[in-house]
Amino acid sequence: MIDREKMASPRPDFYRRGWKSLNGAWKFAFDDENIGIREGWQNGHAYEREITVPFCYQSRKSGIGETEGHPCLWYEREFTWEEQAEDARLWLNFGAVDYEAVVWINGRWAGGHRGGHTPFSVEMTPFVSRTDKTARVTVMCRDSYDTAQPRGKQHWNIETDRCWYTATSGIWQNVWMEITGPRRMEHVRLIPLPDQGEVRVKISFAEPDACGEVRWKLKFEGGEIGTGVVAVKGKRPEFIIAVRQEDPIDNTVHLWSPEKPVLYDLELEYLEGASACDRVETYFGMRTIEVKENHVLLNHFPLYQRLVLDQGYWPDSLMTPPDGEAFLKDLEMVRAMGFNGVRKHQKIEDPVFLYLADHMGILVWEEMPSNYEFCREGMGALLHEYGEVIARDCNHPCIITWVPFNESWGIRNVLFDQEQQHFAETFYHYTKALDPYRLVSTNDGWEAVKADFVGIHDYESDGEVLAEKFRDMEALMGWTAVGKMVLSEGRSYGGEPVFLSEFGGIAMEDGKTESWGYNEKAAGPEAFAERLSKLTGAVNRIGGLAGFCYTQLTDVEQETNGLLYADRTPKMEVDRIAACMTGEDGGGR
Numbered sequence: 001m002i003d004r005e006k007m008a009s010p011r012p013d014f015y016r017r018g019w020k021s022l023n024g025a026w027k028f029a030f031d032d033e034n035i036g037i038r039e040g041w042q043n044g045h046a047y048e049r050e051i052t053v054p055f056c057y058q059s060r061k062s063g064i065g066e067t068e069g070h071p072c073l074w075y076e077r078e079f080t081w082e083e084q085a086e087d088a089r090l091w092l093n094f095g096a097v098d099y100e101a102v103v104w105i106n107g108r109w110a111g112g113h114r115g116g117h118t119p120f121s122v123e124m125t126p127f128v129s130r131t132d133k134t135a136r137v138t139v140m141c142r143d144s145y146d147t148a149q150p151r152g153k154q155h156w157n158i159e160t161d162r163c164w165y166t167a168t169s170g171i172w173q174n175v176w177m178e179i180t181g182p183r184r185m186e187h188v189r190l191i192p193l194p195d196q197g198e199v200r201v202k203i204s205f206a207e208p209d210a211c212g213e214v215r216w217k218l219k220f221e222g223g224e225i226g227t228g229v230v231a232v233k234g235k236r237p238e239f240i241i242a243v244r245q246e247d248p249i250d251n252t253v254h255l256w257s258p259e260k261p262v263l264y265d266l267e268l269e270y271l272e273g274a275s276a277c278d279r280v281e282t283y284f285g286m287r288t289i290e291v292k293e294n295h296v297l298l299n300h301f302p303l304y305q306r307l308v309l310d311q312g313y314w315p316d317s318l319m320t321p322p323d324g325e326a327f328l329k330d331l332e333m334v335r336a337m338g339f340n341g342v343r344k345h346q347k348i349e350d351p352v353f354l355y356l357a358d359h360m361g362i363l364v365w366e367e368m369p370s371n372y373e374f375c376r377e378g379m380g381a382l383l384h385e386y387g388e389v390i391a392r393d394c395n396h397p398c399i400i401t402w403v404p405f406n407e408s409w410g411i412r413n414v415l416f417d418q419e420q421q422h423f424a425e426t427f428y429h430y431t432k433a434l435d436p437y438r439l440v441s442t443n444d445g446w447e448a449v450k451a452d453f454v455g456i457h458d459y460e461s462d463g464e465v466l467a468e469k470f471r472d473m474e475a476l477m478g479w480t481a482v483g484k485m486v487l488s489e490g491r492s493y494g495g496e497p498v499f500l501s502e503f504g505g506i507a508m509e510d511g512k513t514e515s516w517g518y519n520e521k522a523a524g525p526e527a528f529a530e531r532l533s534k535l536t537g538a539v540n541r542i543g544g545l546a547g548f549c550y551t552q553l554t555d556v557e558q559e560t561n562g563l564l565y566a567d568r569t570p571k572m573e574v575d576r577i578a579a580c581m582t583g584e585d586g587g588g589r
Contacts, residue, residue, distance in 0.1 A: 002359050006281075008324055010095055010174035012355040013395060014188070015281040020081060022092075022137070022175040026053050028064070031072035031140075041074055042104040042138040051075065053175055054095070054320055056168040061317040069158055073170045075139040079177070082133075087182045087275070090124040090135075095173025095350065097141055099149055104138040115381070116143070116150065116168075117348035117369055118388035124177070143169035148378035150385050152346035152369025153311060153556075165557045168319045173350055181277035183210055185270055190395045191437065194253050194286040194299070198242050203268070208235040212272035216241060219265040220254065232270075241266075243286065255299045256285030256397045258340045261361030263397070285358060285397025289438060291452050294497050296439070296546050298400070305363060305547030306581050308334060308563070309502060310342040312349055313556045315566045319347065327353045329568060331362055334553065337563060338578030343501065343549045346370060346406060348389050357398035365441070365549075366393060367403035371410045374420055378410060386427065390434045400438055402431050407445035407457065408484075415447045416489050424449045444501050446484035449491055453546060455501035458482050459518035461531070463538025466503065470542045473498055497546035500539060505551040505561040506531050508571060517561030518551070529572045533580050540583035550581065 006012035009019060027047035029036075036045070055062035057073065081090070094101065098116030102109070111122035128135045145156045145167070155164040189202040203214065211233045218226040218241060230239045243253050243264065254262045264286065269279040288299055296303050310330070314322050321327055327350070334342055341363025344353075348369065357364050368386050371378045386404060393399060404427035405411060414420040428442045428450045442448070444455035458481045460466040469481055477486050477493035487493065507517020508528045522528035539548050554562040563577055564570055570577070579585035 002328075002356065007328075007352060007355065010093070010176050011351050013282060013351055013358075016178050016180070016279065017281075018179060020079075020177040022077065022079060022177060023053050025050050025077075027076040028057070029074045030070040031074055032070055034072050036072065036074055036140060042109075042140075043107045045074070045076070047074075047076060053077075053171050054173050055317055056098070056170055056172045056320065058166050058168060059316060059318045059320065061320070061322060067158065067166055069145060069167070070169065071142060071144050073141040073143070075141070075171060076136065078134060078136045080132075080134045081177060081179070084130075084179050085181070086130075088125075088179050089182060089184060090128065091121050091178045091180065091184070092124050092137060093119065093121045093174075093176050093178060094171065095119050095175070096348070097139070097171050097173075098143050098154075098168050099151075100142040102140045106136050107138070115385040115388060117152075118385055118392060119173075139171070141170040143167070147372040148375050148381060150369045150371045150382050153313075154369075156372065160557055163559050165313060165559075166318055172318075172320050181270075181275060183207065183212075183270060183272065183277040185268065185278045185280055187391060188268065188280060188282060188395075190266070190282065190284040192243075192284050192286045192397070194255060194288055197244070197253055198240050199264075199266075199284055199286075200238060200240050201266075201268075202236065202238040203232065203270075204236050205270075210234060210237070210270070210272075212270060212277070214239070215269045215271065217267040218243070219267075221262075253286045256287040256358075256361075257298060258361040258363060261285070261359060261397075263358060282395065283358070284395060287397050289400045291439065291497060294495055294544065294546070296453065296497050303547075305341055305499070305549075306339050307341045307343045307363070307365065307501075307547065307549035308337070308339045309345050309549055309552040310334070311345045311552065311554070311556050312347050312353070313554070313566075321350065324352070327356055330553070331356050331360055333564065333568065333570075333574070334362060335360065336574050336578065338581035339550075341365070341400075342553070343367065343403070345552075348393075351392070354393060354396045354398060358396055362398055363400055364396070364398045365401040365403055366399050367406060367444075370406060374411055374413070374423075379423060382410065383426070383430070387430070387434065390431065394435050401441055401452075402435070402438055403441045403444050403455075404428070404431065405443040408443060408447050411443070414443060414449065414488055415485055418490075421449055421488055421490070441499075441501070443488075446480075446482065446486055447488045448486060449488050451496070453497040453499060454486065454493070455499045456481050456486060457502035458500065459503060459505050459551075461519040461535070463535040466535070467538040467542050470498070470500070470545065473544050498544065499546050500542070500548040502549055502551050503539065504532070504535060506535070507561040510560060512560075514558050515560040516558060525572055529576060532572075532577070533585050536580040537583065537585070 028051035105127035113120035187204040191200040442451040445457040505518030
């Protein structure tokens with residue numbers, strides 16, 4: 001069941017009570033001349049502008065709405081907090097800042113981060129007074145249009161075109177404060193093992209000398225089903241919790257699936273002696289995902305995936321949802337339109353989205369935002385940030401597939417260039433080392449390298465022509481579907497599952513020359529519906545596919561091939577869309 005209190009928090013999957021939101025009005029300035037550091041703006045500056053955090057300055061919701069490039073940004077805000085224990089520690093948390101951030105507390109350097117899609121924290125304790133309980137936070141952000149920088153669908157020029165959109169600079173996810181005891185659980189990794197009836201718990205502390213005990217409490221559907229105390233020592237302790245089934249006859253755990261997204265709640269409290277140091281509320285789903293021959297199996301049973309491409313943009317707020325209900329409305333629409341999952345395209349989404357997908361039973365492919373230049377700097381930046389992505393999101397049962405690369409972006413010569421092939425396959429092995437419990441589509445779309453399955457993109461408008469291409473899988477794997485080789489040179493097909501992981505892209509005539517979809521625009525709603533029915537009908541009749549991903553959920557700026565307009569209004573009746581996606585409409589026959 002969705003907990004509205006947790007849904008309103010920045011990390012419902014890693015929840016601490018008593019957090020304080022720092023969203024809202026911040027002082028703001030552009031620093032195009034890059035003089036802020038030299039002049040010491042962190043020690044005081046006459047800010048003339050204001051911005052609404054967490055919206056980027058390019059968005060209208062920020063209160064600024066300027067799309068010109070500004071490579072250096074400054075933010076500042078003062079805030080206070082409530083009484084805390086003498087040994088308490090104060091933490092300032094950022095959900096995501098694009099691309100580099102430096103943080104000062106009361107004019108003193110407190111930390112920083114590089115990477116536009118992943119969270120970071122800085123400790124405030126050494127820089128604030130415990131008497132007045134006031135802090136002045138200053139943040140400097142740098143965001144260039146460097147194509148070596150992981151940027152996803154953000155255009156590297158000011159003017160947008162094709163399938164690249166308005167850039168996002170600076171703070172674009174939640175900012176909040178937390179108070180812990182003298183020691184903090186920095187990260188908790190949960191590894192559900194349904195076949196063994198247990199979950200492995202790995203805790204990372206902020207410091208290396210933890211020596212105390214963890215008290216855990218396991219709940220299912222609100223009822224307590226287990227408690228325990230574990231002595232822990234060192235920076236990264238781990239232990240196992242048995243997940244007991246109350247039914248002695250069935251003797252199985254409750255399994256998570258799209259049809260029944262059941263979750264176990266886990267409370268973890270760390271203590272040293274009589275001192276409570278930190279307490280976190282989290283959860284996990286007991287499920288397995290694997291490949292056997294040419295099938296994907298969820299909980300050891302075949303899974304057919306009906307996904308929709310979801311880019312997560314809104315007209316007034318860009319990559320940040322306009323309000324707390326936006327994700328819920330999107331996922332309710334996904335389900336109503338007959339899909340059982342989303343491919344979150346070129347974006348690392350807010351944790352609230354994944355929390356809702358976990359609770360609603362929506363499968364997720366999580367895709368790393370691409371950079372667009374193969375160089376030493378780009379390789380390092382991509383690899384580093386990708387590791388942070390997996391660390392943040394590896395506990396979500398909804399995520400079943402990681403996608404490091406899309407359509408050879410950033411590795412344009414991977415078809416024949418062995419350096420780029422080695423780099424791409426590094427991500428496959430790196431992913432499996434970090435998270436061997438999910439699937440990997442290493443370079444989704446074409447020119448595949450080592451992966452758990454083959455994902456093919458094909459925007460053929462004629463459904464029967466599309467179906468004919470996939471009639472002989474062996475022949476298709478050795479050649480091309482869309483003018484790009486399906487496999488990179490030196491790679492061979494080993495009978496892995498095959499996904500049609502992008503297709504469709506139908507746009508409706510709107511009288512605008514700058515808007516586009518794949519192939520000719522449909523003349524109106526009925527023409528749109530007829531084309532959709534014929535195309536999805538043919539895809540649903542293709543034997544041997546492990547699933548598909550329809551492009552796309554919503555219109556995004558000039559790309560108007562969504563099933564919904566950008567304001568989330570459906571372009572045809574939702575039940576008709578669902579019938580197309582599930583094949584219940586007969587495929588236009």
